Amino acid sequence: MKLLAVGTVAFDAIETPFGKTDKVLGGAASYIGLAASVMNADVNLVSVVGGDFPKEYLDMMKKKNINIEGIEIIDNEKTFFWSGKYHNDLNCRDTLATELNVLEHFEPKIPKNCRNAEVLLLGNLHPSVQLSVLEQMAKKPEVIILDTMNFWINHTWDLLTKIISKTDIISINDEEARQLSGxxxxxxxxxxxxxxxxxxxxxxxxxxxxxxxxxxxxxxIPALPLEEVFDPTGAGDSFAGGFASYLAKTEDFSFDNLKTALIVGSAMASFTVEKFGTRQLENVTETMLKDRIQQFRSLTSFSIKL
Amino acid sequence: MKLLAVGTVAFDAIETPFGKTDKVLGGAASYIGLAASVMNADVNLVSVVGGDFPKEYLDMMKKKNINIEGIEIIDNEKTFFWSGKYHNDLNCRDTLATELNVLEHFEPKIPKNCRNAEVLLLGNLHPSVQLSVLEQMAKKPEVIILDTMNFWINHTWDLLTKIISKTDIISINDEEARQLSGxxxxxxxxxxxxxxxxxxxxxxxxxxxxxxxxxxxxxxIPALPLEEVFDPTGAGDSFAGGFASYLAKTEDFSFDNLKTALIVGSAMASFTVEKFGTRQLENVTETMLKDRIQQFRSLTSFSIKL
Structure with a gap:
């Protein structure tokens, strides 16, 4: 099945207790695309970048069979930029800079050949942008997966609940779930x-x-206990990319198959956090993924003698 | 195998967002004994109470085949009392009162017929008390399980590391593990x-x-997602009691068997938090336990198609 993912493609500058980066490849759609490419899913990205976005990043994605036809390039504008600093416990971070740039007036344009995608992943964006994507689809996708964040819960409640009402699978963190539900x-x-x-x-x-x-x-599913979480940026997006691409590959939307998709997503996230930015995710092979999934199995499996 | 557990038997007064109790049965050894009695383990408690401690609590324990011969009663003194208030998230609590009473000069006396116990569970107490228990044993137990807390890490480092060096299995929370290890x-x-x-x-x-x-x-092992955690008091002790009694019953100290013991302990803890104090734990039957363990299995089991 075809997986269509809409989200940001961006520059990130990240600081963690283990070091810092200059502007590197970031954005939800980048992580989603790279995670989905590990299983060679038919993944199609819709996003926007500025004229300053390096061709090498786009080429790298193409080489990984990520369809980037839907990534619009606006030559005379700049790419979305986010900069953040993580603290020792890596659970909280300070945003140092957010430059929306091309994202400010982002109107996603779904390429014709993607409007029939069976699996639609709506990355964390303004709910009106997510709704506009849905309206462009030729038919209702078989599965719509939604990511969002506290900012949209606080500021765009009506639009957010509208898109949530059309969603099959929502993927949010514990804090957001509490905020959304009260x-x-x-x-x-x-x-x-x-x-x-x-x-x-x-x-x-x-x-x-x-x-x-x-x-x-x-x-x-517990997270894989790691010696070091090097950089948590993109973990949630890698999770979503792994999860959605597994569903697209297996074409099975049962609870049991979603459980396995959750494992695949968690495995992808566990790779991402091992290095800065997308660096580790870019290197993941299908063999590495299978090994990691085996680690999840031995992490959680037990027999009962009772 | 014989399980010997040393810990407090106490009065607790608990306040949570769901209500409050007067003085009820509390203390680590009470929860440990009740949890161990579910599988009808050969469980023996060593503790101390005052003359004010209700005979009905002791009778209830006896009826559950908990050997309470090692619970010393000091007639002219008062039972250890703890009072606490939990906040909305139930992860943090304020201690409202701690009256050590009989615990202040507690010198555990291990009954003769318990000195050969194969499984020794040292509940959270002053490390010198834990060491004194170990010295009274006729032979080194096959497994020594230790619980402790941040107070002893902060105030009795040398004694604590001494007892830890003699321990086979240590059971602590994440915050304590970080503090202990740096x-x-x-x-x-x-x-x-x-x-x-x-x-x-x-x-x-x-x-x-x-x-x-x-x-x-x-x-x-994830915790069982519960609609309400009513009162977290005693969850860790119920865990320890379930864990240790499963080891004593199965007489197998391999990593694989410890995994199952962890499930049993987690199941016991999941019962405890459903009602105030020991109220739910007192009602748990072996059938309820088996059902709950099945819930843990379906909570965590998955199959891989990859």
Whole structure:
């Protein structure tokens, strides 16, 4: 199946306790595309960059069979830029700079041959942009996956709940789930979010893993314990890219298959955090992915003698 | 095998967002004993109470085949009392009162017929009390399990590291593991703690589950997602009681069996938090436990098609 992903392609400048980078490749769609390319999924990105965006990044994506036809280049403008600094515990970060640039007036244009995509991943963007993507689709995708963040919960409630009502799978973090639902208990939060539309609710908990809810079913996956989380930037997007591409490859949207997709997504995220930016994700092979999934299996499997 | 557990038997007064209790049965050894009784383990408690301690609590324990011969009663003194208030997120609590009473000069006396226990669980107490228990044993137990807390890390470092060096399995929370090791990464923290003595390191993460480390092996178990965590008091002790009693029952101290023990412990903790104090734990049957363990299995099991 065809996977269409809409999100940012950006420059990031990152500082963590382990070092810092100059402007490197960033943005949700970059991580999504790279994660999806590991399994050689039919992944198609829609985004926008400025004339300053290096051709080498685009070439690298093309070489990985990522369809970048939908990445618009606006020559006389600048690429979206984000800069942040992580603290020792890596769970909180300060945004040092956000320059929207081309993103300010971003009107996604879905290429004709992508309007029939069966799996649509709406990366974290203004809900009106997400809605505009949905309106451009030739037919309703079989699965719509949505990412969002607290900023949109706070500032664009009506538009956000509109796009959520059209979503099959929502992927948000624990804090956002609590904010969106007004419930502290994540079980109750998932119930409330179900009622808003999505059949499946994924709650990401960073170093504590993730939960997948479907009515009264729940699946939990711990994060892989790592010696060092080098740079958490893009972990959530890599997760989404791995998750969505596994669904597109397997063409199976059952709860059981979503569980495996959650593992694939978590494996992708575990690679991303091992180096700065997209550096590690770019190197991941299908063999590395399979090994990592085996690590998840031995991490969580047990037998009962009782 | 015989399980000997040393810890507090106390009065607790608890306030949570869901209500409050008067003085109810509390203390680590109470939770440990009740959890161990679910599988009808040969569990023996060593503790101390005052003359004010209700006979009905002791009778209830006896009825559950908990050997309370080692609970000393000091008639003219008062039982240890703790009172605390939990906040909305239940992860942090304020201690409202701590009256040490009989605990102030507690000198545990191990009954003769318990000195050959194969599994020794040293509940969270002053390290010198934990050392004194070890010295009274007729022979080195096959497995020594240690619980401790940040207070002892801060105030009794030399004694604490001495008892840790004699320990096979240490069970602490993430914050304590970081404090004990000086490492933020839990993988690195476990490595450092291994070097201090324990072959196995359990790191409890509350609502995020627990990790079990053994050299380069690691096992992770999420906590069961619950609609409400009613009262987290005693969750860690119930965990320890379930864990230790499963080892005593199965007489198998391999990494694989410890994984299952971790599940049993987590199941016990998940019961405890459902009601105030020991109320739910007192009602748990072996059938309920088996059902709950099945819930953990379906919570974490997945198949890979990749």
């Amino acid at each position: 419930e502290y208990s994540l079980v109750k939060a998932a119930q409330k979010i179900h009622e808003m539309g999505p059949q499946f609710v994924i709650i990401k908990k960073g170093e504590h893993g993730a939960l997948l809810f479907n009515d009264n079913q729940v699946f939990a | 490492e933020y990464s839990l993988v690195k923290a476990a490595q450092k703690i291994h070097e201090m003595g324990p072959q196995f390191v359990i790191i409890k993460k509350g609502e995020h589950g627990a990790l079990l480390f053994n050299d380069n092996q690691v096992f992770a």
